[in-house]
Amino acid sequence: AQSVSQHNHHVILSEAASLELGCNYSYGGTVNLFWYVQYPGQHLQLLLKYFSGDPLVKGIKGFEAEFIKSKFSFNLRKPSVQWSDTAEYFCAVSSLNTDKLIFGTGTRLQVFP
Amino acid sequence: GAVVSQHPSWVICKSGTSVKIECRSLDFQATTMFWYRQFPKQSLMLMATSNEGSKATYEQGVEKDKFLINHASLTLSTLTVTSAHPEDSSFYICSAQGGSTEAFFGQGTRLTVV
Secondary structure, X not given: OOEEEOXXXXXXXXXXXXXXXXXXXXXXXXXXXXXXXXXXXXXXXXXXXXOOOOOEEEOHHHOEEEEEHHHOEEEEEEOOOOHHHOEEEEEEEEEOOOOOOEEOOOEEEEEEO | OOOEEEEOOEEEEOOOOOEEEEEEEXXXXXXXXXXXXXXXXXXXXXXXXXXXXXXXXXXXXXXXXXXXXXXXXXXXXXXXXXXXXXXXXXXEEEEEEXXXXXXXXXXXXXXXXX
C-alpha cells in the first residue's frame, strides 16, 4: 500500500531563513506528487505538483520541490521564508491509475518576524 | 482556482443523532468527490470516493452504513454520519475534481459529538 512520510512535524524559522521540508513515499509504481498548504482558517491549496518531466518543479509563492526517484523523495524548498508562509504543509501522492490522494501527516511551519 | 464550499464549518450534535455535511463545487462540475477524515496531528485519511450518479467506493475499514455518501449531482455530495458517537468527533474534509487532475478542497467541518 502507498504511504507518505513527513518527518518534520513542526518547524520554526525566522524570516529570511531557508526552508526544506522532507517528504518520502513508498510505492513501487509511477506516482504523481503534490504539496498542499493550509493557511490558518483556510482551505487546503495546491502549492505545486509533479507528474512527469523536469524533476525540479516550481510552484506558487516561490516554493519549489525536487523529485528524486532513487530516494522516493519529494522535498519542498524555499530559499527565504516570510511570516506569511506560516501554515501547515502536506505532501501527497497518487498513483497513475487513480485520483486518490494519500497524504502525509503534515508539517506545521511557524515563521517569526 | 476553483471553489469548493463545505457546510457547516462546525457542528455539535448529541450522541445517537445523525449529521449531514454538504460539499458543493461552486464554479465547476465535479465528476468525482472525495471525503477525508483528519484526526488531531494526523494525516488526512481518505474515507471514500464518490462519482456522480453511482455508489461511493469506501476505503478499507470505513463503515458504509455509518458514513452515508450521496453524490446526486455534479455539484453536490453529502456525507451523513448516522447514529453519531463521540469517537466520530473529527475534522471532515471534502475535495472535488472535474476534468483536470487537480483536486480542490473544502474548508472542512469540525464535528463534535457529545
